[in-house]
Amino acid sequence: MKIALIGYGKMGKEIEKIALNRGHEIVLKIDITNPEDLNLTNLKKADVAIEFTTPASATANYKLCFEAGIPVVSGTTGWLEKQAEVYQLCKDLNGTFFYTSNFSLGVNIFFALNKKLAELMANHPEYSVEMTEIHHTQKLDAPSGTAITLAEGIIENISTKKSWVNHTTGLADEIGIISEREGQVPGTHIINYDSEVDYIEITHCAKNRKGLAFGAVLAAEYSFGKKGILSMNDLLNL
Template identity: 55%
Template sequence: MKIALLGYGKMGQTIERLAKDRGHEIVYTIKEKIKNYDLSKVDVAIDFSVPDAAFENITTCFEQNIPVISGTTGWLERYDEAVASCKENDGAFIYASNFSLGVNLFFELNKKLAEMMSSFPEYAIGIEEIHHTQKLDAPSGTAITLAEQIMENTDRKGWRLNRAEEGEIPIMAKRIENVPGTHVVSYKSPIDTLKIEHIAHSRDGFALGAIIAAEWIQNKKGVFSMKDVLF
């Protein structure tokens, strides 16, 4: 499999290392926008770029018939446009706020717990996420996904960074050196507290999940999720 890496920060470099270990070839490591690149020899693009470049990178790939795996966050106000471009160009696309197998299991657990807790309004719901200081966006895409899942299964109507109004979910975002990613969902009452937590020990889990998604999407058309890949 011939891969174009869109974005070549720490995640891109980790993907490069693991992809080579799995026998794949990195054709490009692209730090800027990709309009001027010939992608004809590329089998798949893996996008961990920056929010300002992500949409153009993704849609350019669709126009050149290149499947896209994207983990860039902070651009999702244009996600529906990207989906429309994928369909218009008969492309293939997977976006995930987190590609880690463990996190995707955590997502399923989060949905089930929210459904169970919906009958107990005395519990206040909160989310905390901790990442390295180089992370550009806050809250993390993973934390937003967790909040959206809770909203779908409870009476909560929205989320807010670092504080919340009545009926909203507060997401506390912390930035600490050398933390790959920690997410905690808590339910607190005057009597007790329930918590579920995912702690990443390195970037390898995120990177490997993106590579597995890239392998899976070969010869497919449509818009998919990591749930399609893993379950």
């Protein structure tokens, strides 16, 4: 499979290693030094694109991939205010768009675990729920896309929770998400249910970027030859 890497930073380089080891070819690498190379002619040389850039450029990159007729795997976060627009554009242009807030297989299993725990806790209002997410200092968005997905999973299953806020909350219908940025932490997410007598806590802690890169390459392989909106739930049959 021929892959275009839109974004060739730390994640892009990790993806490249895994893709090459799995027998794929990298036909295009885009970073801040060669933005002019991101065009329809070059994209059409690829079978699929993997996009890890910034919220400011992501949606334009998706549109270009749809126009080129190749699937795009999105690893960028912080652009979700335009999600409905991107999904409609994908549909209008008969494109393929694979999006997840986190490509780690472990995190996606954690998403399912989070929903199940929320379902079990729904009838126990004596427990308050709060979340902490910790990432490296280079991460620009807060809370993380993963934290937002986790919060949405709780809201879906606990009817008294209506929204999330990016700070500690004292309101019963909100989920507080505390965002911390320190060192080179790849990503830690902690969900805590606390009562007067005990607490229940589940944690996912990434050790490095390899899990994210591996998941992104699996997503590219899965997207090849398909149409529409895809996710890790489709890939993992969750």
